[in-house]
Amino acid sequence: MKRNIIVNLHVVNNAQWFESVILYLKSAYKIVPLSAFENLGNSKNLCAITFDDGDLTFFDIAFPLLKKHNVPAAIFVSPQSIAQRENFWFQEVADYDLDKFAEIVAQETKIPYQVAKDAGIHAVLKSLPIEKIHHLVKEYQSATNTPPKEFRNMDLEKIAEVQRSGLISIGAHTLTHPILANETAEKCEHEIVNSVTDLEKLLGQAVRYFAYPNGAFGLDFGRREMDILQKAGIKIALSTDPNFVNRKADKLSLPRKGITYGNIRHIKMKILLGKKWNLLRNLRKPSEAKRRGIVKKNLLFVPS
């Protein structure tokens, strides 16, 4: 008997790969809707499949295969991104030039050029509140004549089609994808509560599930965020901590195993090893959490 897992994906670029993942998970687990994790009881061998961000590739590649194999899944989306056709910040910066970016960061923040360069674009931005992130992205765009990218998430029509299938649960993922731990209490509450209520209006049904942006407990969110979600009526909130789900796990911080790429052997190992896999991967270069720590120290530094 295998332990229960929730797996997590974002972008799915390859249909053949994704179909092999479905077939593997189907052969090794009982694939269930996320609702099965609300009351686990003594169930074993369950697997729920989740996708964060509402990327277009979910609609174009993953969704048809989920329907073909009659496999349930959950997606976590932002009602603001859907209604206003707005990309998330990390979708904009994906191919930005690090040298230029570090220059702009050094001009606009307390983070020195070399620190920003060593940390990398994502580690710098994940250390900042969302308003600062959006400001830096705009500064980069105007300094380099880089236009915002074409909208790359599902729009209203596509979300409606996904909802009509009855196969996919739709949960909230904040409004603008901030790292919630970097925000004030007020902003944090707004990002969570409004993503739930706005999504409910958009779907015309209650929203029971939520996924934390980035999703590491203690780094990206904590007790404060879990309390807000509880008050907002959320039944399950998902982290990205790569553990198995046991019966006693806190429903407002259920772990998930990321399976973004790699062949089935690689995915099996990743599921089995969890945190140990990340430790092995980080042997060669400092983890993003470590690089974010260095950036944050610089932000706190006040010259005497």
Ligand SMILES: [Zn+2]
């Ligand atoms: Zn996300």
